[in-house]
Amino acid sequence: MGRTRCKLSESGASHADLDGDWVALVGPEIEENLSLRYLASSLLSAGFQSELLPLNGPKDLRPVLGALLEAARPPLIIAVSLSFQWRAMDFLELAASLREGGYAGHLTGGGHFGTFCCQESLGDFPELDSICRQEAEETLVELARAVKNGEPFHRIPGVATRRPRREVFQAPLRPPPEIDRLPWPDRRGIRQPQNHKAMLLLEELAVFVCFNLMIFDPDTTVESLEENFRFMETFGHVPFNFGRVELYAGTPLLRRMQKERRCRGDYMAWDYSLGNPTMERVFKLAIR
């Protein structure tokens, strides 16, 4: 079969060279797939690299299949998005083709449709090893650990799988994770061109916006300031102001800055210097 190649890291830079165990996250990437990007950041914080492989329609099937079957190191887990019911057949077709092509690793799925139809999907598609039901940040990490260590995974909360006699077994669901405790979604591949494209799209749709740009923050660099300037120049007709990120009570940023001993003042008005001395001078010239 002649395969079109889909470069791994199509959606942006990969975290590393995928020399360790990695998880392939395959799903639609129309705009940004927040579901997969939350899963990617949780995997990374548990030590698993991942790749996001967009499968936006049948034309992506062959390139994605090629990238997965020809990867220098096969993924520990291939996780397919079963969020959208009307797209489920594309992803299940991918699962079947992966098995035909020789992928012998763990194949899981997840998302709204998978959650509610795990019984039927696992019954009808022997290619799937498991389905992660509902919010899956913790479930997928625990599944990856179990698969890596060759441990049983059928009792991991949230996992549905087939038992030896082929009946589907659903472990109890877990309570949804606390959003504040989850790592920020992985936004690799989202750069200035995507933000500019989003603005143009909004304008086409006659949606008018204004901005409060926090161009100075504890970690501002010359490059990040220049990037913000390019945005202001390109969209100068849009109303905006700009300022510095302040350290408000109760925020994770204040906690971090206190831990790093970078705060001055007291709880009524914390102050700080920007980490980059050049940027601190620019800030003083621009605002103070």
Ligand code: B12
């Ligand atoms: C944002 C959104 C969109 C955005 C998606 C932007 C993007 N790129 O992410 C846009 C506007 C593009 C969109 C389009 C559509 N959407 Co929509 N969308 C949503 C919405 C409001 C939020 C989804 C979201 O990001 N949630 C936040 C993330 C973090 O949570 P999550 O998605 O639940 O993901 C968690 C778990 O479900 C699970 N999980 C999810 N995916 C996967 C994958 C794997 C491998 C694993 C292991 C786990 C897993 O783990 C995640 C982390 O905990 C939901 C409603 C909802 N409240 O969920 C509808 C929803 C998902 N959309 C729906 C529909 C129908 C559509 C459209 C078909 C509408 C249309 N007719 O065109 C299209 C389909 C587009 C396509 N893919 O082809 C339905 C799906 C119903 C179904 N089961 O099919 C929903 C549930 C709304 C509804 N009740 O009708 N949508």
